[in-house]
Amino acid sequence: MTSNKKSGRRLRVTKNEPKQPNQPDDDLLFYLNQLRSEECYCGRTKKYGFALCYGCWTQLDGETAKHLNRQICRGFEEAFDRAIKELERIGRI
Ligand SMILES: [Zn+2]
Numbered sequence: 570m571t572s573n574k575k576s577g578r579r580l581r582v583t584k585n586e587p588k589q590p591n592q593p594d595d596d597l598l599f600y601l602n603q604l605r606s607e608e609c610y611c612g613r614t615k616k617y618g619f620a621l622c623y624g625c626w627t628q629l630d631g632e633t634a635k636h637l638n639r640q641i642c643r644g645f646e647e648a649f650d651r652a653i654k655e656l657e658r659i660g661r662i
Pocket of ligand 1: 609610611612613621622623624625626
């Protein structure tokens with residue numbers, strides 16, 4: 570015979586997690602707004618959710634454009650900065 574004794578399990582609620590203030594990052598907001606905006610950095614209209622308008626996009630270095638498909642916090646910021654620099658260099662913005 571097997572006896573299945575239920576072991577009394579004590580739940581220990583630990584509320585010791587260090588709470589960090591989750592303050593919105595200004596930089597992050599900037600990039601988010603760029604994506605949400607329907608105006609490109611160059612002033613032309615663009616599609617919501619895209620980093621830049623099609624015209625700017627085609628001017629970019631292939632590698633930069635590819636990285637712009639990344640998500641925020643996963644490389645998008647760097648790619649966007651690079652894109653802006655490239656567009657400035659060619660005098661588009
Ligand atoms: Zn543009």
